Every structure is written in structure tokens, then in C-alpha cells.
Amino acid sequence: MGRKRTVTKLESEIHDQKQELRVVFDWMLTQDINLSPFLKASCAYFVGCGSSYYLAISAAKYFTRQLGKFAKAVPGGEVALSFSENVSKQSDSSIAVLISRSGESTETVLAAKKFKENGIYTFFVTLNPASELHNLCDDGIVLPVEETSIVMTKSFTSMLLSLFVITDLAAKTDLRPYKLIFDRIDYFFTDPSFLDPKGFNHLVFLGKGVYEGVARESALKLEEMSLTLAEAYPTFEYRHGPKSLVTDRTLMVIFSSDDKEEQDFVREMKGYGATVVERKVLDTTGRDAFAQVIFSQLMGLHFAKVKGVNPERPRNLTRVVELDA
Numbered sequence: 280m281g282r283k284r285t286v287t288k289l290e291s292e293i294h295d296q297k298q299e300l301r302v303v304f305d306w307m308l309t310q311d312i313n314l315s316p317f318l319k320a321s322c323a324y325f326v327g328c329g330s331s332y333y334l335a336i337s338a339a340k341y342f343t344r345q346l347g348k349f350a351k352a353v354p355g356g357e358v359a360l361s362f363s364e365n366v367s368k369q370s371d372s373s374i375a376v377l378i379s380r381s382g383e384s385t386e387t388v389l390a391a392k393k394f395k396e397n398g399i400y401t402f403f404v405t406l407n408p409a410s411e412l413h414n415l416c417d418d419g420i421v422l423p424v425e426e427t428s429i430v431m432t433k434s435f436t437s438m439l440l441s442l443f444v445i446t447d448l449a450a451k452t453d454l455r456p457y458k459l460i461f462d463r464i465d466y467f468f469t470d471p472s473f474l475d476p477k478g479f480n481h482l483v484f485l486g487k488g489v490y491e492g493v494a495r496e497s498a499l500k501l502e503e504m505s506l507t508l509a510e511a512y513p514t515f516e517y518r519h520g521p522k523s524l525v526t527d528r529t530l531m532v533i534f535s536s537d538d539k540e541e542q543d544f545v546r547e548m549k550g551y552g553a554t555v556v557e558r559k560v561l562d563t564t565g566r567d568a569f570a571q572v573i574f575s576q577l578m579g580l581h582f583a584k585v586k587g588v589n590p591e592r593p594r595n596l597t598r599v600v601e602l603d604a
């Protein structure tokens with residue numbers, strides 16, 4: 280009889296999402312979030328580092344889509360150290376949304392301080408109630424999610440979901456489509472073991488609109504978990520140069536719809552020899568983006584396993600990047 284394989288912390292955090300995302304959604308609806316700063320703001324900055332920055336990209340695009348307001352995602356370090364290049368002087372009527380699992384990433388904390396010094400309203404999203412970000416910001420939410428791994432998985436999906444829900448509450452959008460997404464949760468857990476990492480030497484993730492952040496986070500998952508170099512672009516940017524790299528050893532994952540433009544793009548890439556995996560979007564607004572990244576998290580685990588890399592211990596990486604002040 281074979282020995283039973285133990286499920287690692289990281290694996291269970293990934294699989295927890297099947298139930299926990301629903302819990303986060305229901306919890307969000309019980310929160311009495313003050314939406315007026317979001318409604319009053321003429322523009323919104325979504326700020327974070329690493330995975331939290333990538334989710335900021337998707338959150339900003341969803342915000343613009345649903346509320347029609349300008350929104351920009353900026354890495355924490357850019358706000359902290361290059362403020363005037365990133366934040367307009369006419370920003371006093373904007374809102375800054377600071378995103379951080381730990382609430383302690385130095386650059387995100389410094390960014391919050393900069394926004395405050397410049398009279399900009401700050402709202403945090405974190406998992407850590409005892410964090411500096413929580414103390415600093417004007418308002419925010421601490422999600423009821425625990426994650427101990429170095430690599431961010433359910434913190435990414437739940438923080439992105441929470442920002443989608445806030446946006447939808449502010450826009451007074453119908454929330455019923457979330458139910459359809461949860462009903463189809465198994466789709467996001469598609470087993471990626473049909474992909475043989477040894478068959479490829481070039482890995483690309485692409486997504487347009489709200490899915491750009493998902494593509495970028497997907498590449499980061501492959502890098503952190505399996506030490507595989509991966510590229511990510513907004514889908515149609517890939518035609519403008521990077522496609523020169525495509526060969527029959529390219530694996531391309533595209534978060535795509537059946538739109539003619541995207542299907543033409545897929546055909547073109549297949550024509551260059553790429554193996555294209557299409558992850559079909561399930562909602563025309565992009566609100567399923569929070570869950571689409573789960574496939575890439577599973578890919579990270581799978582690639583790590585085949586390559587003999589420990590996904591729990593990404594090389595050189597710590598759970599939080601804290602810099603000396």
C-alpha cells in the first residue's frame with residue numbers, strides 16, 4: 280500500500296478558495312462600508328507591491344469600467360519614491376486604495392504616508408488587523424482570511440474579490456452574477472497536469488482589460504513557485520515585438536473571450552507554433568477575474584513538482600518585503 284501524500288500548507292490554501300471565496304463574498308455584504316469617498320472621488324489610485332500590485336491593476340480597470348472614473352494602479356515603491364511622477368497635483372479629490380496582505384510592506388506603508396501628506400483620502404485592504412497600514416489609513420477592511428505561506432494565493436483572490444464588490448456596491452450593480460461564478464467554481468480549478476513543463480522553454484500569460492492583472496499575477500506565480508521565467512502582457516501588446524520570441528516551444532495561456540479580435544490573435548499565435556491554452560472568461564464585465572488566477576496557481580504547483588522545486592520556499596523571497604527606514 281502506497282504512503283498517503285501529505286497536503287502542504289500552500290496546496291490547502293489554494294484549495295481552500297473553493298469555499299472561502301464565497302465566505303468572503305457573503306462577509307463583504309454584511310460590512311457597512313462607507314462608500315461615499317469612492318463615489319465622491321474624481322479619480323482612484325490602487326497601490327500595492329508584488330501580487331498586491333497585480334491585483335491593483337485588475338481592481339483599477341474594474342473600477343473604471345463600472346464607475347466610469349479614471350483609476351490608475353501604481354506599485355507602492357513608485358508612489359513612495361517617485362510620487363510626483365505618479366500622482367497628479369490635482370489629486371486632492373481622489374481616493375488612494377492601499378492593498379497589502381501583511382499591511383507591512385515598507386513601500387506600501389510609505390505610499391500611504393505620502394498620500395496622507397498630500398491630503399488624499401486613504402482606504403486599506405489587508406488581512407492583518409494589527410498592521411501599520413491599518414493604523415495609518417482613514418478607513419479600510421480587514422478580510423477574514425488567514426494565509427501563512429510566502430506565496431500569495433487566497434489573499435490575492437479574496438482581496439481582488441473584495442475590491443470588485445466595493446466597486447459594484449458603489450456602482451449599484453446587480454450582484455447576482457457572482458452567484459453564477461461561484462456555481463462554476465470548479466472551472467477555475469481545472470487540473471493543469473495535461474501540460475508537460477519539459478515541452479516548453481518559453482511561458483507567456485496574456486489578458487486584456489481587467490484580466491491584465493491576472494496575467495501578470497499568473498506569471499509571478501510560475502516564477503515564485505516553480506522558478507520558471509514567465510512573461511505577461513496585455514493581450515494585444517504581444518503583437519508589438521514580443522511575438523518574435525514565439526516558437527513551437529512556447530506555452531501561452533490566454534484569458535480570453537470568443538470575440539473575433541481575440542480569436543484572430545489566438546490563430547495567429549498558433550500559426551507561429553505556440554501551444555495556446557485558452558482560459559475562457561465567464562463574465563462579460565471581467566468580474567470573474569479574481570478566480571481566474573486559480574488555474575495559474577495550480578500550474579505553479581504542477582511546474583514546481585515536475586521540476587523538483589519547493590513551491591513553499593521561493594528562492595530569495597520573504598513573506599513581506601520590509602526595508603530599513
Ligand code: F1P
Nearest residue numbers: 328329330331379380381384598
Ligand atoms: C506583497 C509581496 C508579495 C510577494 C511576497 C512578498 O506583500 O510583495 O507579492 O509574493 O510575499 O510580499 P503584501 O504587501 O501584500 O503583504
